[in-house]
Amino acid sequence: xxxxxxxxxxPESPSQTPMAVYAAQKLAKIDYDVTIASTPAxxxxxxxxxxxxxxxxxxIDIESCLDxxxxxxxxxxxxxxxxxxAASYFITFYHLLQCESLALIFEKDAELLEEFENMVxxxxxxxxxxxxxxHNPTPIKVRxxxxxxxx
Amino acid sequence: xxxxxxxxxxPESPSQTPMAVYAAQKLAKIDYDVTIASTPAxxxxxxxxxxxxxxxxxxIDIESCLDxxxxxxxxxxxxxxxxxxAASYFITFYHLLQCESLALIFEKDAELLEEFENMVxxxxxxxxxxxxxxHNPTPIKVRxxxxxxxx
Numbered sequence: 001x002x003x004x005x006x007x008x009x010x011p012e013s014p015s016q017t018p019m020a021v022y023a024a025q026k027l028a029k030i031d032y033d034v035t036i037a038s039t040p041a042x043x044x045x046x047x048x049x050x051x052x053x054x055x056x057x058x059x060i061d062i063e064s065c066l067d068x069x070x071x072x073x074x075x076x077x078x079x080x081x082x083x084x085x086a087a088s089y090f091i092t093f094y095h096l097l098q099c100e101s102l103a104l105i106f107e108k109d110a111e112l113l114e115e116f117e118n119m120v121x122x123x124x125x126x127x128x129x130x131x132x133x134x135h136n137p138t139p140i141k142v143r144x145x146x147x148x149x150x151x
Numbered sequence: 152x153x154x155x156x157x158x159x160x161x162p163e164s165p166s167q168t169p170m171a172v173y174a175a176q177k178l179a180k181i182d183y184d185v186t187i188a189s190t191p192a193x194x195x196x197x198x199x200x201x202x203x204x205x206x207x208x209x210x211i212d213i214e215s216c217l218d219x220x221x222x223x224x225x226x227x228x229x230x231x232x233x234x235x236x237a238a239s240y241f242i243t244f245y246h247l248l249q250c251e252s253l254a255l256i257f258e259k260d261a262e263l264l265e266e267f268e269n270m271v272x273x274x275x276x277x278x279x280x281x282x283x284x285x286h287n288p289t290p291i292k293v294r295x296x297x298x299x300x301x302x
Contacts, residue, residue, distance in 0.1 A: 011165045011286045018168050018200035025202045041286050048288045049169035051176045054205045135162045135192050137199045 001033045007062070007079040007093055008038035008046075009086025013106060015137040016080055017045040021055045022141060023078055023104075026148060032076065034058065037065040037093075062089060069096045076151070077101040077126075087119045094124045101126035102147055108134035152184045158213070158230040158244055159189035159197075160237025164257060166288040167231055168196040172206050173292060174229055174255075177299060183227065185209065188216040188244075213240060220247045227302070228252040228277075238270040245275045252277035253298055259285035 004027045008020055020042075024034045035058040036046065043059055050056050066089075074097055079090035081103050094101050103120045107113040110132055117130040127150070129143040155178045159171055171193075175185045186209040187197065194210055201207050217240075225248055230241035232254050245252050254271045258264040261283055268281040278301070280294040 014162045014165045014168060014196065015199075017165060018196045022199045022202055045165060045169045045286065045288055048166075048173045048292055049200060051173055052205070054203070135196065137196055141199055 001031060002075040003073070004032040004034045004076040004078060005065075005074040005093070005097070006034060006036045007077065007086075007089060008036060008042040009062075009080065009083050009089055010039055011042045011045050013082045013108075013133075014135040015106065015133060015140060016042070016082060017049050019104070019137050019140055019144070020046065020080065021049055022137075023144060025055050026145070027076070027078070028055075030148070035060060035074075037062045066092065066096075069093065071096065071098045073097060074099055079103045079126075081105040081116050081120065082107055084116065084119065087116045090120060090126070091123045094126055100151065102151075103128045103130075104140060104144060105130040106133040106140050108132065152182060153226040154224070155183040155185045155227040155229060156216075156225040156244070156248070157185060157187045158228065158237075158240060159187060159193040160213075160231065160234050160240055161190055162193045162196050164233045164259075164284075165286040166257065166284060166291060167193070167233060168200050170255070170288050170291055170295070171197065171231065172200055173288075174295060176206050177296070178227075178229070179206075181299070186211055186225075188213045217243065217247075220244065222247065222249045224248060225250055230254050230277075232256040232267050232271065233258055235267065235270065238267045241271060241277070242274045245277055251302065253302075254279045254281075255291060255295060256281040257284040257291050259283065 131139045282290045
Protein backbone atom coordinates (compact mmCIF):
# COMPACT_ATOMS: atom_id res chain seq x y z
CA UNK A 1 0.00 0.00 0.00
CA UNK A 2 1.33 3.41 -0.96
CA UNK A 3 1.65 6.07 1.72
CA UNK A 4 0.55 9.69 1.45
CA UNK A 5 1.31 12.58 3.77
CA UNK A 6 -1.06 15.56 3.89
CA UNK A 7 0.53 18.69 5.33
CA UNK A 8 -1.60 21.35 7.07
CA UNK A 9 -0.43 24.74 8.30
CA UNK A 10 -2.31 27.30 10.34
CA PRO A 11 -6.03 27.07 9.49
CA GLU A 12 -6.98 30.66 8.61
CA SER A 13 -9.07 29.61 5.64
CA PRO A 14 -12.55 28.13 6.28
CA SER A 15 -11.86 25.75 3.36
CA GLN A 16 -8.74 24.12 4.80
CA THR A 17 -10.22 21.61 7.26
CA PRO A 18 -13.08 20.50 4.97
CA MET A 19 -10.65 20.13 2.04
CA ALA A 20 -8.20 18.16 4.21
CA VAL A 21 -10.97 15.67 5.05
CA TYR A 22 -11.95 15.53 1.39
CA ALA A 23 -8.35 14.92 0.27
CA ALA A 24 -7.86 12.20 2.90
CA GLN A 25 -11.02 10.41 1.77
CA LYS A 26 -10.14 10.67 -1.95
CA LEU A 27 -6.61 9.36 -1.40
CA ALA A 28 -7.88 6.50 0.80
CA LYS A 29 -10.31 5.53 -1.99
CA ILE A 30 -7.39 5.12 -4.41
CA ASP A 31 -5.62 2.95 -1.85
CA TYR A 32 -3.28 5.33 -0.12
CA ASP A 33 -2.53 4.92 3.56
CA VAL A 34 -2.99 8.56 4.58
CA THR A 35 -1.33 10.47 7.44
CA ILE A 36 -2.07 14.12 8.22
CA ALA A 37 0.74 16.21 9.69
CA SER A 38 -0.55 19.49 11.11
CA THR A 39 -0.07 22.34 13.52
CA PRO A 40 -1.88 21.98 16.89
CA ALA A 41 -4.71 24.35 15.83
CA UNK A 42 -5.28 22.51 12.54
CA UNK A 43 -5.25 19.21 14.42
CA UNK A 44 -7.95 20.36 16.87
CA UNK A 45 -10.16 21.38 13.95
CA UNK A 46 -9.67 17.96 12.36
CA UNK A 47 -10.70 16.23 15.60
CA UNK A 48 -13.87 18.29 15.84
CA UNK A 49 -14.56 17.80 12.14
CA UNK A 50 -14.32 14.00 12.30
CA UNK A 51 -15.29 13.01 15.87
CA UNK A 52 -15.69 9.30 15.05
CA UNK A 53 -12.34 9.17 13.18
CA UNK A 54 -14.21 7.89 10.17
CA UNK A 55 -12.12 9.79 7.61
CA UNK A 56 -8.84 10.50 9.36
CA UNK A 57 -7.07 7.52 10.86
CA UNK A 58 -3.53 8.86 11.31
CA UNK A 59 -2.57 12.27 12.62
CA ILE A 60 0.83 13.57 13.66
CA ASP A 61 2.16 16.89 14.92
CA ILE A 62 3.98 18.72 12.13
CA GLU A 63 7.12 19.39 14.23
CA SER A 64 7.43 15.83 15.57
CA CYS A 65 6.88 14.53 12.05
CA LEU A 66 9.65 16.76 10.74
CA ASP A 67 12.14 15.45 13.33
CA UNK A 68 11.94 11.89 12.07
CA UNK A 69 11.29 12.49 8.37
CA UNK A 70 13.32 10.44 5.86
CA UNK A 71 13.46 9.95 2.12
CA UNK A 72 11.21 7.08 1.05
CA UNK A 73 8.91 7.28 4.08
CA UNK A 74 6.00 8.46 1.92
CA UNK A 75 5.13 8.04 -1.76
CA UNK A 76 3.09 11.22 -2.05
CA UNK A 77 3.18 14.60 -0.33
CA UNK A 78 0.12 16.88 -0.52
CA UNK A 79 0.65 20.28 1.07
CA UNK A 80 -2.03 22.85 1.86
CA UNK A 81 -0.46 26.28 1.45
CA UNK A 82 -2.40 29.35 2.55
CA UNK A 83 0.27 31.08 4.64
CA UNK A 84 3.99 31.67 4.03
CA UNK A 85 4.82 29.42 7.00
CA ALA A 86 2.92 26.64 5.24
CA ALA A 87 4.90 27.26 2.04
CA SER A 88 8.15 26.93 4.03
CA TYR A 89 6.95 23.69 5.61
CA PHE A 90 6.03 22.31 2.21
CA ILE A 91 9.43 23.16 0.74
CA THR A 92 11.23 21.54 3.71
CA PHE A 93 9.11 18.37 3.60
CA TYR A 94 9.55 18.20 -0.19
CA HIS A 95 13.35 18.17 0.04
CA LEU A 96 13.44 15.65 2.90
CA LEU A 97 10.95 13.20 1.36
CA GLN A 98 11.98 13.52 -2.29
CA CYS A 99 8.71 11.95 -3.44
CA GLU A 100 5.91 12.92 -5.82
CA SER A 101 4.49 16.18 -4.45
CA LEU A 102 1.45 18.37 -4.92
CA ALA A 103 1.01 21.85 -3.46
CA LEU A 104 -2.58 23.10 -3.04
CA ILE A 105 -2.21 26.86 -2.79
CA PHE A 106 -5.28 28.93 -1.95
CA GLU A 107 -5.71 32.46 -0.74
CA LYS A 108 -8.37 35.16 -1.01
CA ASP A 109 -5.77 37.83 -1.81
CA ALA A 110 -4.42 37.55 -5.39
CA GLU A 111 -1.01 39.06 -4.57
CA LEU A 112 -0.38 36.71 -1.66
CA LEU A 113 -1.52 33.81 -3.81
CA GLU A 114 1.08 34.69 -6.43
CA GLU A 115 3.75 35.13 -3.76
CA PHE A 116 3.11 31.65 -2.29
CA GLU A 117 3.00 30.14 -5.77
CA ASN A 118 6.36 31.72 -6.67
CA MET A 119 7.89 30.52 -3.40
CA VAL A 120 6.89 26.92 -4.09
CA UNK A 121 7.75 27.07 -7.82
CA UNK A 122 11.21 28.53 -7.23
CA UNK A 123 12.14 26.02 -4.56
CA UNK A 124 10.61 22.74 -5.71
CA UNK A 125 9.54 20.78 -8.79
CA UNK A 126 6.22 19.92 -7.16
CA UNK A 127 2.94 19.96 -9.07
CA UNK A 128 1.14 23.17 -8.15
CA UNK A 129 -2.55 23.93 -7.94
CA UNK A 130 -3.01 27.63 -7.15
CA UNK A 131 -6.42 29.22 -6.89
CA UNK A 132 -8.05 32.31 -5.42
CA UNK A 133 -10.40 30.88 -2.81
CA UNK A 134 -11.59 31.43 0.72
CA HIS A 135 -14.94 30.09 1.85
CA ASN A 136 -15.99 28.40 -1.36
CA PRO A 137 -14.07 25.12 -1.60
CA THR A 138 -15.25 24.24 -5.12
CA PRO A 139 -12.34 25.83 -7.07
CA ILE A 140 -9.78 23.92 -4.98
CA LYS A 141 -11.81 20.72 -5.04
CA VAL A 142 -12.14 20.70 -8.83
CA ARG A 143 -8.42 21.32 -9.34
CA UNK A 144 -7.43 18.77 -6.71
CA UNK A 145 -9.60 16.11 -8.40
CA UNK A 146 -7.95 16.93 -11.74
CA UNK A 147 -4.43 16.76 -10.26
CA UNK A 148 -5.23 13.41 -8.65
CA UNK A 149 -6.07 11.92 -12.05
CA UNK A 150 -2.64 12.95 -13.31
CA UNK A 151 -0.72 11.24 -10.49
CA UNK B 152 -37.53 10.73 17.70
CA UNK B 153 -36.95 14.40 18.45
CA UNK B 154 -35.93 16.69 15.62
CA UNK B 155 -33.14 19.26 15.69
CA UNK B 156 -32.37 22.01 13.21
CA UNK B 157 -28.82 23.38 12.96
CA UNK B 158 -28.62 26.78 11.32
CA UNK B 159 -25.46 27.89 9.47
CA UNK B 160 -24.77 31.33 8.06
CA UNK B 161 -21.89 32.47 5.89
CA PRO B 162 -18.79 30.45 6.80
CA GLU B 163 -16.15 33.11 7.52
CA SER B 164 -14.81 31.31 10.58
CA PRO B 165 -12.56 28.24 10.07
CA SER B 166 -14.32 26.69 13.09
CA GLN B 167 -17.86 26.80 11.71
CA THR B 168 -17.89 23.75 9.41
CA PRO B 169 -15.95 21.48 11.80
CA MET B 170 -18.19 22.54 14.71
CA ALA B 171 -21.32 21.98 12.61
CA VAL B 172 -20.22 18.39 11.95
CA TYR B 173 -19.39 17.97 15.63
CA ALA B 174 -22.79 19.32 16.74
CA ALA B 175 -24.62 17.09 14.24
CA GLN B 176 -22.78 14.02 15.51
CA LYS B 177 -23.36 14.89 19.19
CA LEU B 178 -27.08 15.52 18.67
CA ALA B 179 -27.47 12.30 16.66
CA LYS B 180 -25.83 10.39 19.53
CA ILE B 181 -28.52 11.64 21.93
CA ASP B 182 -31.19 10.52 19.46
CA TYR B 183 -32.03 13.67 17.58
CA ASP B 184 -32.93 13.48 13.92
CA VAL B 185 -30.70 16.33 12.68
CA THR B 186 -31.20 18.64 9.70
CA ILE B 187 -28.74 21.37 8.74
CA ALA B 188 -30.12 24.51 7.11
CA SER B 189 -27.39 26.59 5.53
CA THR B 190 -26.37 29.16 2.96
CA PRO B 191 -25.05 27.74 -0.35
CA ALA B 192 -21.39 28.41 0.61
CA UNK B 193 -21.78 26.73 4.01
CA UNK B 194 -23.49 23.80 2.32
CA UNK B 195 -20.62 23.29 -0.16
CA UNK B 196 -18.16 23.22 2.74
CA UNK B 197 -20.29 20.59 4.51
CA UNK B 198 -20.33 18.42 1.38
CA UNK B 199 -16.54 18.57 1.07
CA UNK B 200 -16.15 18.01 4.81
CA UNK B 201 -18.28 14.86 4.85
CA UNK B 202 -18.00 13.31 1.37
CA UNK B 203 -19.52 9.95 2.40
CA UNK B 204 -22.44 11.63 4.22
CA UNK B 205 -21.43 9.75 7.33
CA UNK B 206 -22.24 12.59 9.74
CA UNK B 207 -24.74 14.76 7.90
CA UNK B 208 -27.80 13.01 6.53
CA UNK B 209 -30.19 15.92 5.96
CA UNK B 210 -29.32 19.28 4.44
CA ILE B 211 -31.59 22.05 3.29
CA ASP B 212 -31.09 25.51 1.83
CA ILE B 213 -31.68 28.16 4.48
CA GLU B 214 -34.05 30.22 2.31
CA SER B 215 -36.17 27.23 1.16
CA CYS B 216 -36.30 26.04 4.76
CA LEU B 217 -37.56 29.44 5.90
CA ASP B 218 -40.38 29.43 3.33
CA UNK B 219 -42.01 26.33 4.81
CA UNK B 220 -41.09 26.71 8.47
CA UNK B 221 -43.84 26.11 11.04
CA UNK B 222 -44.17 25.97 14.81
CA UNK B 223 -43.64 22.42 16.09
CA UNK B 224 -41.61 21.27 13.08
CA UNK B 225 -38.48 20.92 15.22
CA UNK B 226 -37.88 20.33 18.93
CA UNK B 227 -34.51 22.06 19.08
CA UNK B 228 -32.89 24.92 17.16
CA UNK B 229 -29.10 25.34 17.27
CA UNK B 230 -27.86 28.45 15.47
CA UNK B 231 -24.27 29.27 14.59
CA UNK B 232 -23.88 33.03 14.79
CA UNK B 233 -20.67 34.64 13.56
CA UNK B 234 -22.14 37.37 11.34
CA UNK B 235 -25.03 39.78 11.85
CA UNK B 236 -26.92 38.11 9.00
CA ALA B 237 -26.66 34.84 10.94
CA ALA B 238 -28.01 36.56 14.06
CA SER B 239 -31.00 37.80 12.05
CA TYR B 240 -31.63 34.31 10.66
CA PHE B 241 -31.48 32.85 14.15
CA ILE B 242 -33.97 35.38 15.51
CA THR B 243 -36.38 34.73 12.62
CA PHE B 244 -36.14 30.94 12.94
CA TYR B 245 -36.56 31.24 16.71
CA HIS B 246 -39.84 33.11 16.42
CA LEU B 247 -41.25 30.84 13.71
CA LEU B 248 -40.33 27.55 15.42
CA GLN B 249 -41.02 28.56 19.06
CA CYS B 250 -38.99 25.61 20.33
CA GLU B 251 -36.01 25.15 22.69
CA SER B 252 -33.18 27.16 21.17
CA LEU B 253 -29.44 27.55 21.55
CA ALA B 254 -27.31 30.24 19.90
CA LEU B 255 -23.59 29.48 19.47
CA ILE B 256 -22.03 32.90 19.02
CA PHE B 257 -18.34 33.08 18.10
CA GLU B 258 -16.20 35.84 16.71
CA LYS B 259 -12.54 36.82 16.90
CA ASP B 260 -13.42 40.48 17.51
CA ALA B 261 -14.68 41.11 21.07
CA GLU B 262 -16.85 44.10 20.11
CA LEU B 263 -18.62 42.23 17.32
CA LEU B 264 -19.09 39.28 19.64
CA GLU B 265 -20.85 41.50 22.16
CA GLU B 266 -22.96 43.08 19.42
CA PHE B 267 -24.17 39.68 18.17
CA GLU B 268 -24.81 38.51 21.73
CA ASN B 269 -26.89 41.61 22.49
CA MET B 270 -28.85 41.17 19.25
CA VAL B 271 -29.81 37.61 20.17
CA UNK B 272 -30.42 38.37 23.88
CA UNK B 273 -32.67 41.36 23.15
CA UNK B 274 -34.78 39.52 20.61
CA UNK B 275 -35.10 35.98 21.96
CA UNK B 276 -35.14 33.92 25.16
CA UNK B 277 -32.74 31.41 23.64
CA UNK B 278 -29.86 29.90 25.58
CA UNK B 279 -26.70 31.70 24.52
CA UNK B 280 -23.13 30.47 24.31
CA UNK B 281 -20.88 33.38 23.34
CA UNK B 282 -17.13 33.01 23.03
CA UNK B 283 -14.18 34.76 21.43
CA UNK B 284 -12.91 32.20 18.95
CA UNK B 285 -11.66 31.88 15.42
CA HIS B 286 -9.45 28.97 14.40
CA ASN B 287 -9.36 27.16 17.74
CA PRO B 288 -12.68 25.32 18.12
CA THR B 289 -12.05 24.18 21.73
CA PRO B 290 -13.73 27.11 23.53
CA ILE B 291 -16.93 26.65 21.48
CA LYS B 292 -16.80 22.86 21.76
CA VAL B 293 -16.46 22.90 25.56
CA ARG B 294 -19.35 25.35 25.98
CA UNK B 295 -21.52 23.51 23.47
CA UNK B 296 -20.99 20.22 25.34
CA UNK B 297 -21.97 21.92 28.60
CA UNK B 298 -25.10 23.50 27.07
CA UNK B 299 -26.14 20.11 25.67
CA UNK B 300 -26.11 18.60 29.15
CA UNK B 301 -28.54 21.30 30.29
CA UNK B 302 -31.10 20.65 27.56
